[in-house]
Structure formats: structure tokens, C-alpha cells
Amino acid sequence: MKMPFSVVMAWREARASWHRFVFFFVCIAIGVGAVVGVGLFAANVEDAIFHDARSLLGGDLEVTSRRLLSDSARQVLDSLEAREMIVSRVSELAAMAAIDDSHNESSDMSLATQLVELKAVEDSYPLYGAIETLPNLPLSSLLSNQGSECESISCFGAIVQQSLLISLGLEIGGRMKIGEAVLTVTGTIEKEPDRVASAFSLGPRVIVSREGLLATDLLQPGSRIRERYRIRVSSEQSLTPLMGEIRGRLTKEGVGVVTFRDAQPRVRRFLDQLSTYLGLIGLTALFVGGIGVASTIQGYISQKMTSIAILKTVGADTGVIIRIYLFQSFLMGGIGSLFGGGLGVAFQYLMPLLLEGIVPFPIEFDISASPVVKGLLVGMLSTVVFTLWPLLTIRHVPPALVFRRDVDRAHAQMEEDSVFLQAQKMVIRFFHDRVRLMTGVLMSASLTGLAMWQAQSVTLGLFFMAAFFVSLLLLVLASKFLLRVLTLFPRPNTFTVRNAIGNLRRPGNYTTGMMVAIGLGVMVIVSIALIKTSLLEALGERMPSKAPSFFFIDIQPDQHDAFEHLLQQWTDKGTYQITPVVRSRLTAIDGKRIDPEAHKGKRNGWYYTREYVLTALADLPKDNMIAKGEWWEDAGLDQSSPLSSSPEQPTPLSIEAEAAKNLKLNLGSVLEFDIQGVPSYAKVVSTRTVDWGSFSTNFFMILLPGALDEAPMTYISTARVPKSNEIPLQQALVKTIPNVTAINVGDVLDNIANLLQQLAWAIQGMALLCIVNGTIVMTAALSTTRYRRLYESAILKALGGSRRMITQSLAIEFGLLGTLAGIIGIALASVLSWAVLHFFLDVEWSFQIETLAGACLLTILLTLIVGFLSSYRLLAHPPLAVLREQ
Amino acid sequence: MIAVDHLGMQLQAGSHRVTILDDVTFQIPQKQIVAIVGPSGSGKSTLLGLLAGLDRPTHGSITIHGTDITALSESEMVSHRRQHIGYVFQSFHLIPTLTALENVALPLELNGDPGAMGRAKELLQAVELDDRQQHYPVQLSGGEQQRVAVARAFSTKPPVLFADEPTGNLDSATGELVIHLLFRLNQDHGSTMVLVTHDTALANRTQRVISLRDGRIHTDSMTES
Structure with a gap:
């Protein structure tokens, strides 16, 4: 051809x-x-x-619930097993782990505690994939009762993430206490097939058997728990009808049912x-x-x-x-x-x-x-x-x-x-x-x-290109403008400066191209740095100095007094707050049933599908403001009505304004809640605006005091614990009320900050390539003018110009180039980061002089290095050889 | 036949216009060998470039084999050059990235000639460079480069050949060889040939000498050869 x-x-x-x-x-x-x-x-x-x-x-299908399933729901799931499906139950909850010191009477609570993510599994776990442990033994033997080693007490096996061993100072074979149970650490978890970690993960994983979980006695009414029933079906079974069937049969339970195809939508x-x-x-x-x-x-x-x-x-x-x-x-x-x-x-x-x-x-x-x-x-x-x-x-x-x-x-x-x-x-x-x-x-x-x-995405693609073109245009205009500004100064007397400026301004020198390429890279990388720092600052600043340092959850009604006693002992007066809560699901508004499926995946659909934590408070919490209606006493409401089970006489309720807007609620709207299977009714009497960033306990729904008295409530608490008391308080808690989970706010914020840092690191790593390409553009541009520069430096040398003078002139030229590119880059980065923070993240932009100055200096350094690397050979050429070639 | 009628060329240099050629008129019958002579700046090279269709005059017309080339569009002009014109430059103008053989074959390839390489080899043989086929221009001496350029100019057997100071950059012995080859090939091909030269001896070897001065025809005479 x-x-x-x-x-x-x-x-x-x-x-x-x-x-x-x-x-x-x-x-x-x-x-x-x-x-x-x-x-x-x-x-x-x-x-x-x-x-x-x-x-x-963890299965073909998963049924999840935020509370223990009712017997009838269990029967529905059990009935699936008769249809040749395997159902495997997994329970997850946060808990406190501590080294077991029960065998050592003399120890005086000097041992560490650690918040952990506890997971109880059955023998069938995992239905798919494999769990890898060290030592590599069958899960059932690792989690079984290690009776022989534990002498008289029941002592189940537990496998843990390595990090727990470090934080508790434990070794394999050591014992720890979770709730009421003493557990023997029989191995470490090397790979957990169904773990999708999140930045908000509260602590290392601990896996126990169901019997182990029961022994902890952590399953109390109203406990924060995540029940997962994973179902494995035969390959011929089609999942969608089965999912529909289970949803239908468990409607009242408020469970979520997903197939493996659409699991983890948020992570995805x-x-x-x-x-x-x-x-x-x-x-x-x-x-x-x-x-x-x-x-x-x-x-x-x-x-x-x-x-x-x-x-x-x-x-x-x-x-x-x-x-x-x-x-x-x-x-x-x-x-x-x-x-x-x-x-x-x-x-x-x-x-x-x-x-x-x-x-x-x-x-x-x-x-x-x-x-x-x-x-x-x-x-x-x-x-x-x-x-x-x-x-x-x-x-x-x-x-x-x-x-x-x-x-x-x-x-x-x-x-x-x-x-x-x-x-x-x-x-x-x-x-x-x-x-x-x-x-x-x-x-x-x-x-x-x-x-x-x-x-x-068409929209994102268009948006990106629009942003790219606008940035490019601004970069070009800014670089032309700055080059123009250089001419406004009186013509410098020094030859080197005059020569450098002349070189930057001369036609065919690609100065604009170099400035745009480098400026663009600087803009991208500095924007990310500015956004990250502003976010981190906002995270730190938003935490008022009087903010609580601990959240406590799952305090049972009968533990209220003992818990309060502990707080009195370890915190200053007036720095803690104990609030009653009840978990509920919203099932109907003004008699109209809510179909959670209809709202899944929709914008703000989670207002309909989420679990609401109800509380009952006499006083309007600080950082809350009434938007519509009136608070209890102003509305003349009786402060002791129990939660109503009749739609005719609903309990008064105050709702957060955004939630009211998204749920399309007005004053007088009647909400139906499902509280552990029991329907309850409340009427909106006021809406409130809430400052969610205040780090105190805030609620979407607040009921009239006394409304929860007969409901299956627990308490949650916030407390500002002096630094020195943090460990003793946690240890005392583990010892006396072990089912209560203490969450250190600082740790959670650290996790978020870490994730933010890591994200910024990843994105900046990628953005670094823009800078690298920017410097290559500069090198390329310099190389296209190499012969001309070579010729000119030869003439200069022939006329008696020293190598030092040429070097100085080059340094001034590249330094100026870097300064101009840096200034343009950081100026545009400031605008871009301000826009992102202001319009998308609602965070205040802060003027970060160190970041900006640092970026500008680094840009200058970079252009100097790249410039010299691209031109040093010019300096070494003997002038005669060059001139003869011309 | 080449007919030049009231040809004029002006160029803008800075703020004023410079007249390079002014009212030049002449005809060259087929197969005639003509020398254009004159002092530097008299407009010789510009005239040759216009005849070859490398530039457009400000006024006047040039008709080659019945076609007014000044009326041709850019693409028609390109095709006209490809088919009818051969050109030898004073500074050879070989493409530095092509070998000698490829340089000679280039116009043939542009014409889509499947036998381009074969013919290019023959031409290189004719200019006595068959051992230099794979050399790049930088590896050739000036005389060799000009011989390659001569071979290239004849590759498409053009009816008209223009040569602009073909020996201007060569020493006299090498120049003599190039001229010898140029005339020999021209004889073989029977082309009309127009040379621009400073060299009186060379001019005297042609059939006719047109002398320019300040952009106008000064003399136009037949030689004895």
C-alpha cells in the first residue's frame, strides 16, 4: 500500500x-x-x-435497621431460610473497650480505654468474600468461648484491629472489657471484606460472636445499634422482586433494603x-x-x-x-x-x-x-x-x-x-x-x-471549560497588563535590568505563554491550599472554647443518676448537659403516609428517610431562635403532657426551620412517628433556626417536656471535661456504667481534619502536574529562543560583557517572570478560592499571607531554577564559534 | 511562450513605497535560453520570482503557454508551478531534513508520480551524484547541493526552467560544472530556460540577454551563441 x-x-x-x-x-x-x-x-x-x-x-441483599427488629420481622426473615436462602445477622454499635483489670484488685483504674466499633457476627459470616485474620484460624474458633483460658468467668474471643492493641497496650491473648463482658483478644483483623470505613469512623473494629455481644449486655432499649441482615440467594433467584417482597412485608419496621448493585451510594x-x-x-x-x-x-x-x-x-x-x-x-x-x-x-x-x-x-x-x-x-x-x-x-x-x-x-x-x-x-x-x-x-x-x-457530564464539562477559558483570558490579560506596567517605570540605567525587561517584552519571546502556563498551575495549586486552610480554620474556629469535649450516648434511664454523679465528680459545675432522647421514624404527615422509597436519592430526600432523634426540653436551647409560632410558655402550653398516641390530640412539637421547609410543614401540621413500632403524634407549634456549628446538642424535633416519660428513652449527654480528667472519667465510666459510649469531640474533629488534609494532599499531588507542565512550557518557550539568546550573548561577550553580567541579566529576567506569574497565579487563586468558599461551602475566605507569599516565592524560585537549567549552556559557548556560525 | 506585459512591482518598506519593477514588457519564445542581467537591486530576482509564480506583481500580466498566471488563484498557481516550472536558487534551498534523493523526488511525489524514486535516482546519476543519494544537505558541498537542486528542478520535466544566480554561491570550477550540467539537462529536456546572473561569461552562453536597470529593461539583445 x-x-x-x-x-x-x-x-x-x-x-x-x-x-x-x-x-x-x-x-x-x-x-x-x-x-x-x-x-x-x-x-x-x-x-x-x-x-x-x-x-x-456482605450479601446479595441487605436489610438494615437502626433498632432491634420485632419478632414478627424476625419471622419474616427466618421464613426466607426455608426458601433456601441464607440469612446472616450482623449487629454494629459503638462501645467502649478497656483493659480487663478484674483479675487485678490492686489496680486503680490506671488503664486506658478506647472507643471501638463493635460488630457481632454469626457463624455464616461472611456470606461473600473472606475475612483474613492473624492467626489464620476459622472465625468460629477465634470468637468462641475461650473458657479454658478464662477460668471461671465466661470469656468470649474477639478479633480486633491492630490499632486497638496499640492504644490499649494489649497483646494477642490479652483480655479486655466491653460492656459487661470480658473478651479475650484471639487475633487481629487483617482484612474485613464488608468494611467500608468512613472518616467518621469512631474507632478500631472489634468483631465478636452474637453470644459475645449478648454477654456485653449493651443491647438495651433505645441503644444506638445498626442491625444488618445479609441474605444470600441462589443464582437463579432474581433480586428485585425479592427486594420488593421484603420491603412490603417489613413496611412497618422502617427498614432499608438494598441489593448489592446499589449498595454504598454515598461512598460511590x-x-x-x-x-x-x-x-x-x-x-x-x-x-x-x-x-x-x-x-x-x-x-x-x-x-x-x-x-x-x-x-x-x-x-x-x-x-x-x-x-x-x-x-x-x-x-x-x-x-x-x-x-x-x-x-x-x-x-x-x-x-x-x-x-x-x-x-x-x-x-x-x-x-x-x-x-x-x-x-x-x-x-x-x-x-x-x-x-x-x-x-x-x-x-x-x-x-x-x-x-x-x-x-x-x-x-x-x-x-x-x-x-x-x-x-x-x-x-x-x-x-x-x-x-x-x-x-x-x-x-x-x-x-x-x-x-x-x-x-x-455535559454540565460539568461546560462549567469546567467556561472556568478554564475565563481563567485563561484573565491570565492573558493580567500578564499583558503587568508587562505593560513594566514600561511605565523610567527606563532603568542598569544594562542588566534594561536587557532583562527588554527580553521579557520583546515580540516572539512567548512571555505571555510562559506566564499563563505557570500562572495556571500556581492558581490551581494555591486555590486548593487556600480552600483547605480556610476549611480547617473554620473547623477549629467554629468550636467555641466552651464547647463540650465529650458526647455520651446510650445512657439508660436507670443509669441517669449514676452517670450524673460521675459527671459531677469529674467535670466542673454547669459544664454538662443530659438530654432525654427517643429514636423515631417519620411515617406520616397530616395523615398522608410517607413512602421512603419515593424520596431515596432525591435532593434533600433524606429529610423523609432519616431517623429522627426526639427530645423533650423545657427551655429553648441556646443558639436556637424561634422563626414561626411560639415556645411552650408563650403559647400557654401545659408542660406535662405525655407523647400522644392519638392523632386527635397530638403533642406540641417545635421543628427546625429547614426541616419544616423541606418536609413542607406549617404550624399546625400533624406528624406521625413510629417509636419502636408504636405510632405517636405531634403537632408543629413552632419552627426554630439552629446554629448547627455550635457544637452543642441540637435537635430537629423538640417535644413538650414530659412527652418522652413513657417512651423507650435513653439519655445523651455533652460535657466539657478538663483535659486531666478525660482518662479517669472514661475509666470510671467503663468500670461503673460500661454500656455508655463516650465520644471525644476532638478525636472526631481530628478525623475530619485528617481526611481534609488527605484530600487536599491528593488533589494537590495531581495539581502539581499542572505546575510541572507549566515549567516544561517555560523550558520549551526558552528553547525556541535559544539560538537568538546564544547569538546575543555571543555579541555581548564579544563586546566585553562578562559572564557574570549575562547571568545577572538572566536572573533578573527569570525572577521578574516568576514574580509576575506568581502574582497573577495567587491573585486568581484568591478569587477562585473565595468564590468556591463563598458560593459552595459557605465558609469565610481568609487572607492567608503566608500561603500567598510562600507560593509567590516558590514560583520565583522555580522559574529561576528552570530558567537557568534551560540557559546555562548559553553561558559556556565561546562567542567566536557562535558568531562564525551566523 | 512567455509573455510579460507592463509588469510592475512595488513594495512597502516602512512608511514609503519602493518600486522594484516598472513597466517591464517582453516575450520569450519556447525553448529559448535567456539571461537576465543587471546590477544588484535592479529587480532581476524579483522578476524571476514573478515569472515563476512565487509572488504576485502589483500590476501587469505574465502569460505562460497561454495562461495568465497573474489571474490564477493560489491553488491554481500551485498546480501551475508543479506542472510547468522548475526553479534553481542561488542558495540551493534544499530541504535540510530530506536526503539528496528525497529532495530530488519531492516534486514528483507532489505530482503523485509512482516512479518518483526511480526517476530521482536517474537524475542524481545525470548530475554525477549517484553515490550521494542518502546524504543530507549538510553532508554535501555547495557544488553538490546545487547539483541536487538542478536535478530537482528537472525532475518533473518542466517546460520552463528558472535559475536565480545558480553559480552565485560557488567557486568558478564548481560553478562551471553546475552550468555544464544545467545546460546539458536543458538540452536533453528541451525546456525554455531563464537565468538570472551576474556572470557575463554565463550570460554570453545563452541565446538572449535582457539587462535591467532600476526596475526597467535597459537592453534586450540576442547573443551570438
């Missing part, structure tokens, strides 16, 4: 000038590497979720979004590289003017020549993309480093074809798009150039015009040049298409 002429020529050209394309393909390779890296990560997450969906859920959404944002930052890196591609091609074409003119004289038409260089770029882009694919694969080994702790389950880092292919396509496409524009110059190369190098008349004229007139001429020329106009449209459309493809 005969290759088309333009392909053959492209190959011949590439063969001789590939080294001029080094930066071209590094730019593409890094961009594609970022896109492929993120793509592979997303595919691996997808794989983990879909292939391991059953083991992540989170990871989807993470991949999307990382992917878009990867794409930004590629687009920054695109600037490098465009400037490399522009430089290359300007060096190829004579060859192009020769081609024209021997009869090649413009189309053929553009095709030659397009194919050549395509070839280079292809090689760059292939390298990028390899780089993306290599990034997979860095991903665990960046994403440790963010992805809540283990991920196998496999290499799948489709993200690699996608990355290659994205790379090739962007190559073509970014190459096309500079290639259009070829149309204007006159064949007469071979014998007459006349000055480009139009260009010379342009130089004399004002900026405004220049812009006007450019716009007019752009709109008159139909080919350029079409190419511009095509480029924008292609880039937008790429962004949509990468974001997997």
Missing part, C-alpha cells in the same frame, strides 16, 4: 527533527499520564465496587466525584501542556519558514504542507501519549500514597485497557487541537520568501499601534479569516467535548 505523500513527508521531517519535539511530547506525556492515572484509579474503584459489590455489602458518589475532580485537574495539566505544544509548534514553524517556502516553490499546496506538519505532530503526540500511558500506569504505584485513608476499602491496582486507550485518545486529540492553530500560519508563508525576506508589513505596522488598536485589528482579522474562525470554533468544541468526556 502506498502511503499518502504528506504522511511520508511527515515521517521524513520527524526523523530529522524529533529532538525539537522533546518538550512537546513531555507536555503531552505528563498530561496524558495524569488523565490515565486518574482513569485507572477510577476504574479500579469501579472494579472494587462492582466486582466486590457482594462482599462489600464520593469516589465518583473525587475521580471526576482529579480527572479534571489531570485534564488541566494536559491543557497547560497544550500551551507548550502550541508554542513548540509555533517556534518550530517559524524555524521551518524556508522549508515551507521551498515546498511551496516546488509545487506543494498549503493543504499538503499543513497536513505534513499535522501528521508530524500527530506522530509526536502519539509517542508522547504512549509515554503518558506508561506514566499513568506508573502513577498507579503512587496512588496508594496519595489516597491512603481516602478510599474506604482496599483497592487492587490493576491495569485495565479502557482508561489507557481513553488517555491515548485524549492525548492525540489535544495534540491535534493545540497544533492546528499555530499551523494555520503556514497559509501565509509566501513562496517568495526563498529569495526575498521582506519584513512582514502588517506585523511591523501592528507593533506601532496602541494595545487597543492591536486588539481591534486582531479581532477584525480573526473574524475575517474564516479558516481561523472555523478552527477556533472547532478547537473550543473539541476541548469542551474532551472536558465533557472526562467529567462524564
